[in-house]
Amino acid sequence: MSAFVFRHSESPEQAARWDRRRSLATQLRSVYGRAYPRIIGARREPSWLLFEILLPFLTTSAFVFVYRALDAPAEFIGFVVLGGAMTAFWLNILWMMAAQLYWERDQGNLELYFTAPISMMSILFGMAIGGLFMSGTRAAVVLIVGATLYDVVFAVEQWLLLLAVFFLTMAALYGLGMVLASFFLLSGREAWHLSQGLQEPVYFVSGLNFPVARLGMLGAVAIATIPLAVGLDAMRQLAFVGSEHADGVLPAWMEALILVGMAALFIGLARWMLGQIERLARVEGKLTVKGT
Amino acid sequence: MRAACRGIGEPAPMKGPRRYGRFARPHAQRYHRELIVSVSPTSLAIDARAVRRVYKAKPEPIVALDGVDLQVEPGELFGLLGPNGAGKTTLIKVLTTLLLPTSGTARVFGFDVARQTTELRRIMNIVSGGEQSGYGLLHVREQLWMFSQFYGLGVRDGWRRVDQLIEAVGLTEQRLQKVSSLSTGQRQKLNLARGLLNDPWILFLDEPTLGLDVSAARQTRELVQQWQRALPGRTILLTSHYMAEVDELCDRLAIVDRGRILASGTSAELKRRVQRESIFLLEVDRLPGGHQALAAVRGVLSAVEPTAHDLGSAADRQTVSVKLTLDDDAALGGVVGELGRMGASIVALAKSEPTLEDVFVELVGRGFAEREQEPAEKVR
Numbered sequence: 001m002s003a004f005v006f007r008h009s010e011s012p013e014q015a016a017r018w019d020r021r022r023s024l025a026t027q028l029r030s031v032y033g034r035a036y037p038r039i040i041g042a043r044r045e046p047s048w049l050l051f052e053i054l055l056p057f058l059t060t061s062a063f064v065f066v067y068r069a070l071d072a073p074a075e076f077i078g079f080v081v082l083g084g085a086m087t088a089f090w091l092n093i094l095w096m097m098a099a100q101l102y103w104e105r106d107q108g109n110l111e112l113y114f115t116a117p118i119s120m121m122s123i124l125f126g127m128a129i130g131g132l133f134m135s136g137t138r139a140a141v142v143l144i145v146g147a148t149l150y151d152v153v154f155a156v157e158q159w160l161l162l163l164a165v166f167f168l169t170m171a172a173l174y175g176l177g178m179v180l181a182s183f184f185l186l187s188g189r190e191a192w193h194l195s196q197g198l199q200e201p202v203y204f205v206s207g208l209n210f211p212v213a214r215l216g217m218l219g220a221v222a223i224a225t226i227p228l229a230v231g232l233d234a235m236r237q238l239a240f241v242g243s244e245h246a247d248g249v250l251p252a253w254m255e256a257l258i259l260v261g262m263a264a265l266f267i268g269l270a271r272w273m274l275g276q277i278e279r280l281a282r283v284e285g286k287l288t289v290k291g292t
Numbered sequence: 293m294r295a296a297c298r299g300i301g302e303p304a305p306m307k308g309p310r311r312y313g314r315f316a317r318p319h320a321q322r323y324h325r326e327l328i329v330s331v332s333p334t335s336l337a338i339d340a341r342a343v344r345r346v347y348k349a350k351p352e353p354i355v356a357l358d359g360v361d362l363q364v365e366p367g368e369l370f371g372l373l374g375p376n377g378a379g380k381t382t383l384i385k386v387l388t389t390l391l392l393p394t395s396g397t398a399r400v401f402g403f404d405v406a407r408q409t410t411e412l413r414r415i416m417n418i419v420s421g422g423e424q425s426g427y428g429l430l431h432v433r434e435q436l437w438m439f440s441q442f443y444g445l446g447v448r449d450g451w452r453r454v455d456q457l458i459e460a461v462g463l464t465e466q467r468l469q470k471v472s473s474l475s476t477g478q479r480q481k482l483n484l485a486r487g488l489l490n491d492p493w494i495l496f497l498d499e500p501t502l503g504l505d506v507s508a509a510r511q512t513r514e515l516v517q518q519w520q521r522a523l524p525g526r527t528i529l530l531t532s533h534y535m536a537e538v539d540e541l542c543d544r545l546a547i548v549d550r551g552r553i554l555a556s557g558t559s560a561e562l563k564r565r566v567q568r569e570s571i572f573l574l575e576v577d578r579l580p581g582g583h584q585a586l587a588a589v590r591g592v593l594s595a596v597e598p599t600a601h602d603l604g605s606a607a608d609r610q611t612v613s614v615k616l617t618l619d620d621d622a623a624l625g626g627v628v629g630e631l632g633r634m635g636a637s638i639v640a641l642a643k644s645e646p647t648l649e650d651v652f653v654e655l656v657g658r659g660f661a662e663r664e665q666e667p668a669e670k671v672r
Contacts, residue, residue, distance in 0.1 A: 033441025
């Protein structure tokens with residue numbers, strides 16, 4: 001039997017007829033399939049250890065030394081280390097989620113995703129899970145090394161809530177990443193410039209290196225709009241219980257609820273935008289076609 | 293008549309359709325009946341009717357497809373031949389659900405390309421020339437496995453299928469090599485393997501040998517033929533602007549220009565449109581009666597000394613060459629008899645065929661290269 005022959009369907013009509021279980025299984029496999037290059041990539045390119053861990057860790061260390069020079073309260077060192085760990089996720093959102101569909105189009109992958117019998121949401125979920133794996137490793141290294149090196153003492157009373165807030169932050173953050181991915185593609189602008197434009201401002205208003213409450217009104221706006229800001233504020237409250245400097249803009253449980261809303265909103269919005277992208281791609285002949 | 297033509301609309305008989313290959317036709321009919329609600333009652337692999345596609349552009353919209361009618365039978369290897377910008381890729385994008393037709397309808401195995409995209413995507417695949425899809429850091433094996441997951445192959449089934457295809461396309465040695473390190477030819481083999489992962493009933497090949505060297509292009513063509521031989525019911529729609537490729541591979545073809553199908557049929561049928569007489573190049577050791585003696589044979593329209601262009605490599609030989617124009621191939625018997633009477637021996641005899649380029653020139657009035665220099669068609 002020829003090596004080309006795999007599994008036969010007796011007619012195209014039969015081959016096209018999938019039950020619900022097979023359809024769902026294919027979506028789940030697509031998530032895994034698209035996550036795979038990122039999971040493998042983390043192993044296969046050792047240079048990422050330098051660029052993704054060591055260099056950003058130097059920035060975190062710089063803030064630690066500034067706070068120490070100013071005799072700032074010890075919790076501030078912890079705030080910076082926690083913020084440094086969370087930086088990994090925002091960078092991943094910008095460069096490997098938001099800009100990704102734009103680049104996938106140029107590579108010709110987007111066209112293949114559209115012609116496969118899967119939802120683009122599965123592709124984005126796959127990217128998100130793969131990205132979470134990569135960034136999670138980096139964040140864990142920064143957190144562990146930073147906490148050990150700079151003697152950070154965490155004071156956690158509600159571990160479950162802290163974990164829940166972390167995962168809700170990830171859901172909202174990667175939901176935003178999915179929305180941005182669609183937006184970058186639709187905008188037709190250079191993804192590189194858009195990512196650059198969003199990187200530092202979000203660092204600042206999210207309070208990566210200081211409690212966001214210190215920003216006053218701007219901090220409140222950030223809490224209401226940026227998952228990183230609200231997630232970090234809630235995590236600081238839960239990781240440094242008893243610190244007078246860890247007061248959040250809102251109580252942690254309330255911020256957790258905001259994160260639930262954000263996750264639902266962003267994932268729903270991403271789904272809607274992907275539908276719009278496919279419609280536009282088919283009607284106008286742009287987006288999926290390289291060079292248009 | 294399955295391929296409707298615009299411009300020259302002459303019906304063209306075709307090779308016997310292979311239908312659903314080794315599987316009994318009653319199967320297809322049974323499933324067809326079961327799905328009668330969702331699938332159009334047709335046995336055609338491709339059925340495009342009056343498909344028009346206009347792109348928005350400034351200052352004027354561009355007509356990429358202008359009322360294309362195309363019918364392709366299951367099991368056919370059908371070629372779309374035309375210069376760059378003729379509308380071949382746009383038609384493929386419409387048929388693969390990437391583009392909606394501005395007007396007209398198109399069905400692939402009965403599935404409407406506008407409305408039944410999910411079903412259609414399960415049974416088709418597409419491979420383009422110069423494709424750089426996937427991720428360079430993955431190994432060949434991993435890249436194919438990743439794509440297999442998008443078609444619902446289980447984890448183990450996926451790996452098994454990938455290994456089979458790697459062997460089939462001849463990438464066994466490169467299976468653990470990074471995709472980024474493959475040569476262009478190897479890369480195209482990988483793309484072809486990707487296109488076969490889901491065991492498609494219809495495979496769209498958009499300029500599959502574009503940018504490949506002669507050897508790699510030949511290997512790609514051989515793989516395409518091997519695949520179709522292994523699974524006879526499968527259909528291929530191939531676009532190309534390489535005439536020899538279409539001539540060699542395709543059961544039937546359509547010549548496309550400015551978004552219209554100008555003519556379609558088998559390669560031989562199309563060539564017959566530009567040449568109704570039979571032309572032979574005859575090479576003999578001597579010709580005592582001269583060219584006139586052959587011209588007098590019944591059925592011979594002319595017997596003349598060929599030009600250097602006609603002769604090619606035979607020009608330097610110490611023989612006598614004759615360009616024979618016959619009203620029918622059967623007249624050749626009389627020529628051979630006359631040569632025998634003269635005591636001449638035949639050194640070589642070759643039938644001179646027109647090329648598809650000749651057909652294109654006849655239909656369009658210009659060659660491919662000249663046509664590609666012209667601006668795109670604007671909307672009227």
